[in-house]
Amino acid sequence: MIDATVTEPVPAGRLNHLWRIVGTGVSFLAFGVGGLLLGVLVFPLINLGVRDPARRRRWARRLVQKSFAFHIGLMRTLGVLTYEIRGLERLQRDGLLILANHPTLIDVVFLISRLPNADCVVKSALARNPFTRGPVHAAGYVFNDDGAGLVDDCIAAVRRGGNLVIFPEGTRTRRDGPMQLQRGAANIAVRGRLDITPVRLSCTPMTLGKGEKWYRVPARRFHVVVDVQPDLEIAPFLNGAQGEALAARQLTDHLTQYFAAGGLRAVT
Numbered sequence: 001m002i003d004a005t006v007t008e009p010v011p012a013g014r015l016n017h018l019w020r021i022v023g024t025g026v027s028f029l030a031f032g033v034g035g036l037l038l039g040v041l042v043f044p045l046i047n048l049g050v051r052d053p054a055r056r057r058r059w060a061r062r063l064v065q066k067s068f069a070f071h072i073g074l075m076r077t078l079g080v081l082t083y084e085i086r087g088l089e090r091l092q093r094d095g096l097l098i099l100a101n102h103p104t105l106i107d108v109v110f111l112i113s114r115l116p117n118a119d120c121v122v123k124s125a126l127a128r129n130p131f132t133r134g135p136v137h138a139a140g141y142v143f144n145d146d147g148a149g150l151v152d153d154c155i156a157a158v159r160r161g162g163n164l165v166i167f168p169e170g171t172r173t174r175r176d177g178p179m180q181l182q183r184g185a186a187n188i189a190v191r192g193r194l195d196i197t198p199v200r201l202s203c204t205p206m207t208l209g210k211g212e213k214w215y216r217v218p219a220r221r222f223h224v225v226v227d228v229q230p231d232l233e234i235a236p237f238l239n240g241a242q243g244e245a246l247a248a249r250q251l252t253d254h255l256t257q258y259f260a261a262g263g264l265r266a267v268t
Helices: 012-049 053-077 107-112 133-139 150-159 184-192 244-263
Strands: 081-086 097-100 118-122 163-166 196-204 222-228
Touching (some): 053 107, 053 133, 097 107, 107 118, 107 196, 150 163, 163 184
Parallel strands (some): 097 163, 097 196
């Protein structure tokens, strides 16, 4: 008599799901290790070899862009995601104020991967994180802990030629409840008289959203759409407005409707 244990084959769908969990973990590990190596090995060499601060900052931002592009390419190669970018040519300029909705954790990675001179507003905690502090300091990003001078810092960053990326919600979009935008981004546009380059982001099926663990991967590969829209002129919001505060409030209301329209929030 032959005593054999028959093992049921794992369904292909289950194997694919397990692989995407592994692929997501590998992607985030590579992101963290890459940031650490840039901060420890690469950026110190740039600091030694490039004396001009503006040029040094530009080099650092280009390296961050390349590393973020590599990260997106890695996630696609591992079968974690697919993506589509529309209107990319609108990002091939300097001195942009880029406002975007924020459905997923990797939105900023997508945007900066296409911006060789990207600037952004970051939490001061990232300057203390060993995996991010090197790139954050070298790229000269704007820290959000300077409440009084934050708007002025952001305006100055754009006028220096940087492409400033801001998520007006201040955090990732919640699935439940209406979209809520903070007024800071509108204040920057109004006080700086800066036109806005809006970007609509969507993720289908939804993943890496607010409060979601990285290993809770969806049932299939997720697809990200980055839709760079024509510039939104600031002048109409200034004409006839009773002061900058009212103009910023009207602009915030407009942006809220703009980003929420057409189901372009976090897509499930």
